[in-house]
Amino acid sequence: NAGVTQTPKFRVLKTGQSMTLLCAQDMNHEYMYWYRQDPGMGLRLIHYSVGEGTTAKGEVPDGYNVSRLKKQNFLLGLESAAPSQTSVYFCASSYHYLQGSTEAFFGQGTRLTVV
Amino acid sequence: KQEVTQIPAALSVPEGENLVLNCSFTDSAIYNLQWFRQDPGKGLTSLLLIQSSQREQTSGRLNASLDKSSGRSTLYIAASQPGDSATYLCAVRRGTGGFKTIFGAGTRLFVKA
Numbered sequence: 010n011a012g013v014t015q016t017p018k019f020r021v022l023k024t025g026q027s028m029t030l031l032c033a034q035d036m037n038h039e040y041m042y043w044y045r046q047d048p049g050m051g052l053r054l055i056h057y058s059v060g061e062g063t064t065a066k067g068e069v070p071d072g073y074n075v076s077r078l079k080k081q082n083f084l085l086g087l088e089s090a091a092p093s094q095t096s097v098y099f100c101a102s103s104y105h106y107l108q109g110s111t112e113a114f115f116g117q118g119t120r121l122t123v124v
Numbered sequence: 125k126q127e128v129t130q131i132p133a134a135l136s137v138p139e140g141e142n143l144v145l146n147c148s149f150t151d152s153a154i155y156n157l158q159w160f161r162q163d164p165g166k167g168l169t170s171l172l173l174i175q176s177s178q179r180e181q182t183s184g185r186l187n188a189s190l191d192k193s194s195g196r197s198t199l200y201i202a203a204s205q206p207g208d209s210a211t212y213l214c215a216v217r218r219g220t221g222g223f224k225t226i227f228g229a230g231t232r233l234f235v236k237a
Contacts, residue, residue: 051213051227113225117167
């Protein structure tokens with residue numbers, strides 16, 4: 010049971026570099042989310058998607074872009090990494106509330122360090 | 125704007141003690157509330173999910189309650205064990221606007237043997 014899989018698990022970037030984080034879910038979920046978690050804080054929503062081909066901004070979207078070209082994948086891009094983006098990134102997915110259980114499932118996280 | 129607060133921020137108890145973790149939220153128009161456990165350097169493990177129409181959920185030594193009208197939830201842990209040491213996160217889900225989940229900052233629990 011794969012559930013929600015994030016790649017990579019760890020990454021170190023230099024300031025100004027770009028990268029893409031991949032989130033894949035095999036549960037046919039409509040909703041997908043990207044969060045970041047900083048020390049002493051809860052998770053904050055970066056961007057989310059309510060279905061294939063749709064994306065929307067969350068609480069802290071600046072400096073990030075996302076794409077949902079396929080239902081099972083949600084990509085998070087950093088165009089020009091900054092030290093302030095050093096964080097642990099979590100992806101999550103869930104069913105649409107009309108489909109049944111609305112429990113959110115999370116990936117194991119990507120630890121990103123920008124130097 | 126929904127805000128979720130967890131009190132206390134940290135808690136240390138001796139093994140065997142019963143304890144309560146608190147979560148409060150400002151907007152009672154929630155769809156559900158979920159409690160998670162997070163071990164250091166790890167992802168989130170879902171513990172209990174309470175739908176907005178429910179008052180409580182139980183799983184083993186864990187019991188979570190929900191009082192939507194007062195904007196509160198509690199997670200009760202019975203007979204705590206050192207293996208319960210972790211950060212516990214409360215998260216509320218909106219019923220509109222993309223079904224977003226808003227998290228509290230968590231309670232760090234340490235159970236001493």
